[in-house]
Amino acid sequence: MIDLRRLRLLREVHVRGTLHAAAEALGYTPSAVSQQLSVLEREAGAPLLERVGRKVRLTEAGQVLVVHADALLEGVDAAAAEVAAVSAGRLAGVVRVAAFQSAFLRIVAPTVAALAEQHPAIRVEATEREVEQGVPELRLHRLDVVVGDEYEDQPRAIHPELQREVALRERITIVLPAGHPLAAARRIRLADLADLPWAACQPGTGHHEMHLRACRQIGGFEPDIRYTSDDFLILLEMVRTTGAGALLPDLVVGFDPPGVVARPFASGGVGREVFLLTRRSRTPTVQAVVDGLVVAAGAAAPAR
Amino acid sequence: MIDLRRLRLLREVHVRGTLHAAAEALGYTPSAVSQQLSVLEREAGAPLLERVGRKVRLTEAGQVLVVHADALLEGVDAAAAEVAAVSAGRLAGVVRVAAFQSAFLRIVAPTVAALAEQHPAIRVEATEREVEQGVPELRLHRLDVVVGDEYEDQPRAIHPELQREVALRERITIVLPAGHPLAAARRIRLADLADLPWAACQPGTGHHEMHLRACRQIGGFEPDIRYTSDDFLILLEMVRTTGAGALLPDLVVGFDPPGVVARPFASGGVGREVFLLTRRSRTPTVQAVVDGLVVAAGAAAPAR
DNA sequence: GTCAATTGTTCAGTTATCGTGAACAGATGA
DNA sequence: TCATCTGTTCACGATAACTGAACAATTGAC
Structure with a gap:
C-alpha cells in the first residue's frame, strides 16, 4: 500500500528539484526524505528518482506517480473538508448531476437555485445528458445523480448497483x-x-x-x-x-x-415517469440534492 | 493528514458491520482496529462510528468519509498499476480526450485504433466537445487532452497552466x-x-x-x-x-x-490551425497519446 | 430469567517504523 | 584546488502501531 505522506514527499521533490529543499519545505531532514523515498520506491516497485549531477530528477515512473499523487492529495483535502463541514452540521461537497433537457430546465435549475440558499456549501455541477450516456458515468463515480425519463410500457433495465427513485x-x-x-x-x-x-x-x-x-x-x-x-x-x-x-x-x-x-x-x-438514479450508497450531501430534485419536480408538475 | 490505511479500515468496517470482522479480514486484532479508528476520528476531527447494540454503525461524517475512501483507495490502486506498467517498459493508464466533431472523426478515431495496437495498456476515452467546454474540465483533471481549432486572425487566449501544441x-x-x-x-x-x-x-x-x-x-x-x-x-x-x-x-x-x-x-x-491542449505536466502516457494524435493529424491532412 | 457467546474498549508491554544527527562520497563552481 | 553543495548511509533515540489480556455491554439460546 502506497503511503500518502511519502507521495507528498515525492511531489515536493518534483516541484523543488532537490531533496534538501523538499525536506526544508516539509520540516524534515534530508536524511529522512532520502530514506522515505527509498521506501516509496520499494512500495511502488520501481525506481522513482535518478541523480543528475548533484541534483535529482524523477524517472518516468516517478512522473507518472506524481501525477496520481497530485490527484490523491487533492482528494484527501476534499475529503477532510467535507467531513469537517458535515460534522459541523452543514452539508457540503460537490454533487454532479446529469439531466435530459426539459428536466434540466424545469427541475435541476430550480434545485440549484434553492440549494444555493439552503446549503451554500454544496456545489452542484450540472450537465445535460441522456440517461444512456449518464449511467456508465454514474457507475464510474463521475456523476452522482442522473435524471432520466421513461414512457409508459417502455421500462428501462436498471443496474443492480444503482438506485432508482420516482421524481414525477x-x-x-x-x-x-x-x-x-x-x-x-x-x-x-x-x-x-x-x-x-x-x-x-x-x-x-x-x-x-x-x-x-x-x-x-x-x-x-x-x-x-x-x-x-x-x-x-x-x-x-x-x-x-x-x-x-x-x-x-x-x-x-x-x-x-x-x-x-x-x-x-x-x-x-x-x-x-421522470426518475432519479444514484449509486446505492448515498452520502447525506447527495441525499440532500436528491431531496431537492424531488421537491422541484413536484413544483414543476402542473396541477391537473 | 488522513492516513490511507485507516481509511481502508473504515471502509472494511462499513462493509462488514463489525470491528472483529474487519480486523479478521485485514489480519489485525480487533484491538488494533479500535485504536486506529480512534486515531482516524482525531484526524478527521469528527466522530465516525456509533455503537448500536453490540455492533457499530457509521455516523453521517463516517459515511461521507467512506465514500471518499473508496475513491482514494481506487486511486492508489490505479496509480500503483500504472507505475508498474510504465516501469515494465510499456505505457498504461487512462487518457481522456475531447475533440470537436471533424477532429474526432479524422484524428481521434484513427489514433485510438493505432494506439490499441501500439500500447494496448493505454485506455483512451474520447468525447465530442468544443474547446470552450473542454478547457475547464482539462484544468479540473477530468480531461487530459483537448483538441481544438482556431481560424486565422482569431487567436484564442490560452491559460498559463496549459500547454498548446499545433497538430495541423x-x-x-x-x-x-x-x-x-x-x-x-x-x-x-x-x-x-x-x-x-x-x-x-x-x-x-x-x-x-x-x-x-x-x-x-x-x-x-x-x-x-x-x-x-x-x-x-x-x-x-x-x-x-x-x-x-x-x-x-x-x-x-x-x-x-x-x-x-x-x-x-x-x-x-x-x-x-488544429491544436492540442494539455496540462503542462504530461505523463509519458499522455505524451504517447499526444504523439499519436499529431501523427494522425499529419496523415489526415490531404496533400496539396 | 440465566448464562455463554459475541461485541467493542482499555491498558500495559512489545515491536516496528520514523526521525535525527553525524560521517561519507560524488559533483560543482569559484 | 578546495570549499560547498548535493544525496546516501548508519546507529540510535522517539514515536507510532500492534498484540494479548482484562473488562463492560449486549444478544440470543436454554
Whole structure:
C-alpha cells in the first residue's frame, strides 16, 4: 500500500528539484526524505528518482506517480473538508448531476437555485445528458445523480448497483398551434389528427417510440412524423411556426409557451415517469440534492 | 493528514458491520482496529462510528468519509498499476480526450485504433466537445487532452497552466455542389459567389466569424448564410442537396464526400490551425497519446 | 430469567517504523 | 584546488502501531 505522506514527499521533490529543499519545505531532514523515498520506491516497485549531477530528477515512473499523487492529495483535502463541514452540521461537497433537457430546465435549475440558499456549501455541477450516456458515468463515480425519463410500457433495465427513485409522474398532452381548428376543444381525439404532420424526437428515442405507439393504438393511424429533433424547445417552435402537432409531456408545455395550446387526450393517453438514479450508497450531501430534485419536480408538475 | 490505511479500515468496517470482522479480514486484532479508528476520528476531527447494540454503525461524517475512501483507495490502486506498467517498459493508464466533431472523426478515431495496437495498456476515452467546454474540465483533471481549432486572425487566449501544441495547419476550401457552373474551375474567385446561399456554423462560433470575414474581405460581399449547424456533416449535406455553398477546412472535405467539390480560393484564402491542449505536466502516457494524435493529424491532412 | 457467546474498549508491554544527527562520497563552481 | 553543495548511509533515540489480556455491554439460546 502506497503511503500518502511519502507521495507528498515525492511531489515536493518534483516541484523543488532537490531533496534538501523538499525536506526544508516539509520540516524534515534530508536524511529522512532520502530514506522515505527509498521506501516509496520499494512500495511502488520501481525506481522513482535518478541523480543528475548533484541534483535529482524523477524517472518516468516517478512522473507518472506524481501525477496520481497530485490527484490523491487533492482528494484527501476534499475529503477532510467535507467531513469537517458535515460534522459541523452543514452539508457540503460537490454533487454532479446529469439531466435530459426539459428536466434540466424545469427541475435541476430550480434545485440549484434553492440549494444555493439552503446549503451554500454544496456545489452542484450540472450537465445535460441522456440517461444512456449518464449511467456508465454514474457507475464510474463521475456523476452522482442522473435524471432520466421513461414512457409508459417502455421500462428501462436498471443496474443492480444503482438506485432508482420516482421524481414525477405526468401525462403526455397533444400540442397544437394556437390557430388550429381543434385548439378550442377541451379534449382532443387523437384520431381526428390523422392527417396532421408531426414533430417528434429522433427515431430510436423513447419519445419517438411512444409517439408511434400512441398514434397507432389510440389514434388508429400511422403518423406523418415530418420533423425530428431531440430538443423539445425546437419541437415546440416547429409546432408554433409550421402548423405541425406534437405529443409532449407536461414538463415541456408547463412553460405555457406562446402560440401553442396543450390539450389532454379525449380518451386513454400516455404517461411518462421522470426518475432519479444514484449509486446505492448515498452520502447525506447527495441525499440532500436528491431531496431537492424531488421537491422541484413536484413544483414543476402542473396541477391537473 | 488522513492516513490511507485507516481509511481502508473504515471502509472494511462499513462493509462488514463489525470491528472483529474487519480486523479478521485485514489480519489485525480487533484491538488494533479500535485504536486506529480512534486515531482516524482525531484526524478527521469528527466522530465516525456509533455503537448500536453490540455492533457499530457509521455516523453521517463516517459515511461521507467512506465514500471518499473508496475513491482514494481506487486511486492508489490505479496509480500503483500504472507505475508498474510504465516501469515494465510499456505505457498504461487512462487518457481522456475531447475533440470537436471533424477532429474526432479524422484524428481521434484513427489514433485510438493505432494506439490499441501500439500500447494496448493505454485506455483512451474520447468525447465530442468544443474547446470552450473542454478547457475547464482539462484544468479540473477530468480531461487530459483537448483538441481544438482556431481560424486565422482569431487567436484564442490560452491559460498559463496549459500547454498548446499545433497538430495541423490547413487551408479553408470553397465547397460547391457538383452541379454548380463553377465546379469545373480549378480555383474559384469568392467574389463570383456573391449571390450563393451559404451553409455555416452557428453565429458566435469561430467558423461563422471566419465565414463572414472571408466573404467581406476577400469576396467583397455580405454572405447570405441561410443554413446554420455546428455539425460539419450536416453542412456538407446541405451543400449537396440544396445547392448552397460552404467554406470548409480540408479536414472536413478530406472525406471526398460524393456530390460536392472542394476548390481552393483563387487568391488569398483563410487558414485554420488544429491544436492540442494539455496540462503542462504530461505523463509519458499522455505524451504517447499526444504523439499519436499529431501523427494522425499529419496523415489526415490531404496533400496539396 | 440465566448464562455463554459475541461485541467493542482499555491498558500495559512489545515491536516496528520514523526521525535525527553525524560521517561519507560524488559533483560543482569559484 | 578546495570549499560547498548535493544525496546516501548508519546507529540510535522517539514515536507510532500492534498484540494479548482484562473488562463492560449486549444478544440470543436454554
